[in-house]
Amino acid sequence: MIQNLLNTIESCVALNKEDIALCEAYFEPVLYPKNRIIEEEGQIPRYLYFVVSGFIRLFSYDKDGNEVTSHINCPPGFITSYRHFSDQVPAGENLECISECHLLRISKKDLDYIINESPALKDFSIWVFQQSMSYNENRAKALATLTAEDRYLHFMKSHPDVLHNVPLQYIASFLGMNPKSLSRIRKKITGR
Amino acid sequence: MIQNLLNTIESCVALNKEDIALCEAYFEPVLYPKNRIIEEEGQIPRYLYFVVSGFIRLFSYDKDGNEVTSHINCPPGFITSYRHFSDQVPAGENLECISECHLLRISKKDLDYIINESPALKDFSIWVFQQSMSYNENRAKALATLTAEDRYLHFMKSHPDVLHNVPLQYIASFLGMNPKSLSRIRKKITGR
DNA sequence: CTGATTAAGTAACATTTGTGAAGTGCCGTT
DNA sequence: AACGGCACTTCACAAATGTTACTTAATCAG
Numbered sequence: 087m088i089q090n091l092l093n094t095i096e097s098c099v100a101l102n103k104e105d106i107a108l109c110e111a112y113f114e115p116v117l118y119p120k121n122r123i124i125e126e127e128g129q130i131p132r133y134l135y136f137v138v139s140g141f142i143r144l145f146s147y148d149k150d151g152n153e154v155t156s157h158i159n160c161p162p163g164f165i166t167s168y169r170h171f172s173d174q175v176p177a178g179e180n181l182e183c184i185s186e187c188h189l190l191r192i193s194k195k196d197l198d199y200i201i202n203e204s205p206a207l208k209d210f211s212i213w214v215f216q217q218s219m220s221y222n223e224n225r226a227k228a229l230a231t232l233t234a235e236d237r238y239l240h241f242m243k244s245h246p247d248v249l250h251n252v253p254l255q256y257i258a259s260f261l262g263m264n265p266k267s268l269s270r271i272r273k274k275i276t277g278r
Numbered sequence: 279m280i281q282n283l284l285n286t287i288e289s290c291v292a293l294n295k296e297d298i299a300l301c302e303a304y305f306e307p308v309l310y311p312k313n314r315i316i317e318e319e320g321q322i323p324r325y326l327y328f329v330v331s332g333f334i335r336l337f338s339y340d341k342d343g344n345e346v347t348s349h350i351n352c353p354p355g356f357i358t359s360y361r362h363f364s365d366q367v368p369a370g371e372n373l374e375c376i377s378e379c380h381l382l383r384i385s386k387k388d389l390d391y392i393i394n395e396s397p398a399l400k401d402f403s404i405w406v407f408q409q410s411m412s413y414n415e416n417r418a419k420a421l422a423t424l425t426a427e428d429r430y431l432h433f434m435k436s437h438p439d440v441l442h443n444v445p446l447q448y449i450a451s452f453l454g455m456n457p458k459s460l461s462r463i464r465k466k467i468t469g470r
Numbered sequence: 471c472t473g474a475t476t477a478a479g480t481a482a483c484a485t486t487t488g489t490g491a492a493g494t495g496c497c498g499t500t
Numbered sequence: 501a502a503c504g505g506c507a508c509t510t511c512a513c514a515a516a517t518g519t520t521a522c523t524t525a526a527t528c529a530g
Binding site for chain 2: 146148149154156168169172173212216218219220222223225226227229230231259260261262
């Protein structure tokens with residue numbers, strides 16, 4: 087479990103023994119079943135989650151009450167409503183397990199503590215935050231410039247694992263299109 | 279000039295005399311003409327800019343070579359390719375003055391220095407960074423869930439000043455639609 | 471096993487948005 | 501004043517996407 091996290095961190099920054107001990111002491115392993123909502127819209131996000139296995143999403147509702155998926159992780163990676171977690175203000179999104187998920191979680195207080203103790207972990211936490219920023223920038227650019235079909239083709243190439251493990255309706259709303267439009271696009275693509 | 283900046287900061291955090299002195303010492307006023315590109319794609323962003331007056335945008339190019347505007351500020355506010363400025367890596371976007379602009383700029387080195395000297399300014403810089411994150415989240419959500427017409431209506435209400443001072447072609451690409459589609463939508467709206 | 475529920479696919483049609491050609495008005499240059 | 505360039509508009513048509521209604525397949529509770 088924890089080794090998975092440490093490998094991910096070390097692919098970005100070098101860790102010494104104290105850094106590793108901090109992670110082992112403050113990241114808590116948890117297991118959630120499929121469809122469990124672990125952070126709720128309107129509540130202050132309690133934890134930052136590292137996904138060891140499973141698939142997880144952020145979603146909210148549009149003006150007609152339809153679910154809109156704004157983030158789908160692929161393990162290994164971090165997920166939370168970053169901005170609301172950092173500010174400790176009520177989130178605008180729900181965090182839901184799409185499948186059974188093995189996670190490692192850390193509270194805001196503990197995260198603040200360990201990044202204050204360890205410069206390497208501080209650098210890493212900034213990196214995680216900035217990755218989330220890139221994610222939204224890239225999503226907005228794709229939505230603004232690509233057709234629905236191109237958005238799907240691009241998603242298919244970059245996240246094949248998500249495609250095979252996440253309901254298509256979630257992927258459709260993440261890609262900013264109707265599930266039936268996604269069906270049509272998928273049919274068109276397989277036929278060539 | 280600088281008072282405009284200080285007012286903006288103080289609407290978020292309280293400043294003491296030392297904080298104010300730091301801002302006065304390290305933010306440098308600059309004046310750029312209309313259409314000047316002040317940070318270039320592929321280059322490391324040198325400064326964070328505070329817009330005192332004027333309009334400014336971030337833009338890049340899509341696969342067909344068309345300009346895509348990804349951010350249009352309205353004064354007073356900050357602008358830069360935040361992530362690339364923070365990391366000091368080559369930016370993916372150009373920063374261009376849409377009109378003559380009075381700006382206050384600060385280099386990465388100086389920003390790091392003043393936020394290290396002043397907890398209030400550090401809090402504020404984090405807030406600025408997070409505002410930029412919200413901006414992209416909101417843009418992505420609008421692009422994913424609203425029709426072109428609704429995106430324009432929403433933009434019209436929230437940024438009337440931009441609408442009246444920025445070429446419509448820039449607004450169209452920011453809203454993820456063709457300039458002609460925007461023309462049609464504008465015509466439809468005025469006729470009711 | 472049966473019936474109910476849900477996700478996904480299909481088809482026909484409606485609506486929205488993109489595209490190409492052409493026109494208007496504005497602004498600056500000469 | 502005449503000219504060219506540019507931003508914006510307009511129109512007709514094409515293409516993409518949304519919508520409604522229906523079908524299929526898989527899953528789950530009884």
